[in-house]
Amino acid sequence: MINLIKNFITGSISLLKGLLVTLKNIFAPTTTIQYPTQKLKMTERYRGLVDLRRDKCISCLQCVKICPTACLALTSKLTEEKKKALESFTYNMELCCFCGLCQQVCPTSAIYMNKIYEVTTYDRKKLYINLLDPEKYVAWTSAVPK
């Protein structure tokens, strides 16, 4: 019986000590934001979806070779001035692991990762992206904070 009372008292004291900490935190500034209405700005180096600056690409295939999951594929043809020109450049978002190796190896920084982070869709076909299409991410731009 005495033990029970003793336990009750020590338990209550340590409970109060703990409550003191939580009380302190109630009046601390909030650390969360109201997500769908409020949105954070992504950092400068944020790795979102793979994007392409078409005019800069020299079809060197570095990004295709380094990709660990083989989610990039490109074909090119020689122009009359004997320069490589892009024919097609596809990006399979389903396989992409957002490691950022492609943007690191690109010698002309043609391939880069943008700031889009809300990448869910009901249609699997939407995950196969043609990077040469200028309007490829229009449907998802609403995800970028204004």
Added chain:
Amino acid sequence: MEDSLSAQSMKKDIYTEEFLINMGPQHPSTHGVLSLECRLDGEIVMDCTPHLGYLHRSMEKIAENRTYTQFIPFTDRLDYVASINNNLGYCMTVEKLLKMEVPERAQYIRVIMAELNRIASHLIGIGAFAQDLGAFATPLFYGFRDREKILEIFDEICGNRLTYNYIRIGGVQSDFPEGLDKKINEFIKYMKLKIDDYDQLLTNNAILLARSKNIGCLSKEVAINYSITGPNLRASGIRRDIRKDAPYLVYDRFEFDVPLGANGDAWDRYKVRVEEIRQSLRIVEQAIHALPPGNPTSKANRIHKPQAGEVYVRTENPRGELGFYIVSDGSATPYRLKIRGPSFSNLAVLPELVKGLKIADIICILGSLDIVLGEIDR
């Protein structure tokens, strides 16, 4: 006399037998997809067998089909709570195979990142342990709140929040952006105050003590026989930390202690983690002040072709000793890659610890071992 007789006859009347239950694979307290097959006698655990393999992704085989650089993102997915430490272990192994020198600034940056990641990992470990004991949500979310500060720093440095893919063979992905030293210093100041909060909220709390003191005592012999490493081993009172015993990177230049436990019970394992956060903060503080100038980055597009041979490197992960063993045949891909995950042996001791205890103590002990299933199943 009559009473005891009737009690005996009563006992005969009630038919009892052992009971076999499956805890998991989908159970909030198994920290992932782990299934524990428990043989129970009432509430007493007679035997417990962990069943693994639900998260098997064949990492070691994947490595045989990837170049050395391409496998770095996969190491992120081993122990996904402490990705940088996995990157580090793998890259150090390949560097040893290539006999490559790493710039000094890169080594300091690696130490800073690895220690920050250790703090983030221990915060989750502590929070999840308290959650398992029934301190619902509060300590876990305090842990997540403080971890968020680290993730913000990581987000600025490497652009991702969980799978960093930051450390490269022969350097790091990118240098610190400007003004980051200030941010890290601010975090150290903030975190030092917050650990005292944890002590007040949890460490000496009578309920936590009652639930975890003298529960799941791991003796020195058993710990060594099961090759337990990391905080779980140090909680049993064995001074073993690879950062001290066989210093890699620039760890020998920093002053820090190796926190030890006394009994090896669940509380000691928790306490060692709290103390390790303090020591990690000390290391980060010293490293950020001694950060040398230079270019720490290395190019990713080089194809590495090491000489034929084999190499094994071990590093101190937040959960213990992480080892990578690579056999090279001189080509651009590893011939064989073996990962020695610390969580695997830490989990293996669980049946030894829970025998004879109550079923609620399984959750307490499993929480205190702080396992990550991504690393166990690989």
